[in-house]
Amino acid sequence: MAHPESIGQFEHVVLAAVLALGDSAYGVTIHTKVEELVSPRTVALGAVYATLDRLEDKGLVTSWLSDPTPERGGRSKRHYRLESAGERALRDASVAAKRICDDVERIWGEDVWTAGRHWKPARQS
């Protein structure tokens, strides 16, 4: 089996957004989903395009243009779909992230997820 493609943190988020959106994954919806996932951070739409291009070049997603629609001034949407290599990469990255979360939770306790902005790190510089 080919070596699974390694992905960065933002690529991980974008792949997760494409997976969550299914057939309705295109620029605007992917950007909205990504902002939802990384909230309260904001993300530039351009950063999402650049990442989608990179994922496509790595063979992790494929894209195609839909038929033009009048509500977008007669322009097409570029839809994205996860490829099997993308699914593998997303699964591997998510497993690693889960392990990190489990370790963090084991050391800092479950409060780390619920304390929100009131939570303070144990060591402060």
Add this chain to the structure above:
Amino acid sequence: MDRRPTLETRPPVLIDAVVRALIPPVCREHVIGDLWERYRSPWQFVLDAAGTIPFVIASQIRRTSTLAGVIIYAFTLLVSLGVGSKRTGAAVAALGGAMLGFVLRDAYKRGISVSVRQVAVDLVFGAGGLIASQAMVALVRPRQMLPLPAYAGCLAAFGVIFLLRLQNPNLGGIPRQAMTHVPATFEALVTEVRLFERMSRRGVRIEAYTGVAIAAFFIIPVVSSPNWALRIGWALASAYGLYVAVVVWKSQTPPMPESLEFDTALAHYRGELERRRRIIQTLWRWYLMPMVPGMLLIVAGATIEAAKRGRPLWPALIFIALMAGMGVVIHLSSQGWARKLRIRIDALGSIAQ
């Protein structure tokens, strides 16, 4: 919230036209559509576009240009600008302008540029960037403009870049995304195979003729050099030129037979791509390494002469460093091209499955 634009909520025509013009053509359709869909006010549209377009251009540059290509072009121009080296600012501006011209041309063109006419147009953009840079120098510091002989050098450099781009389409001619596109019909496949064969034959011819020309040209220093190290070095360099010409000529792509069906044609094409990929991937072994002995002897001979005449030895070290650097760049470029071919072979393999 319904964000669909109505007649009242579409961006102003002029702003829309400017934004459309700034987005590279290959992604214009969907990016402008997405920006329209998010439209709320002219200001929001402008800010949205300003935050999107730089990423889109940068991504397109990443897909269409290679660092190795830019370094090779810059090096070629730098050598030609040696004439105007006393005007460093103007030379740097000329290099930057020409590189910007090439990179933006590659990012903003539609499809691939592999024909002689398309490559010539690419060069016009590089030259345009260089001339624009000198126009700016003329406005700021007119006395610092490049001297006329430097332009003659640039002309020669653009000739070399023209041949390099024809010989190796990886240096900006073929964007990354073109490698994952798969031919939908048998006719499209045959067209691609014939284009590949033409490109390969042309690349082989340029490389082989250059090898023969180098071999012939290097005979002059073989007879006129003042010491044996130089003579043997130039003789080895001349033999290297012939050796490359023969090896490259032998590696020519045979034309695909006319009678093949889709599956067999696809298998033939993938086989040829794989053969080409192996040749390119091992370029360091058959192309770069055999160059080393001749080069070292030439440097040694030149160093002996310099020592006899009491001249400094550091130019020899700089020459070795430059040649080693170019060797690394050529190696990295070939590995990048081999990776792209791998992607193409895999993409074609997905049809076969």
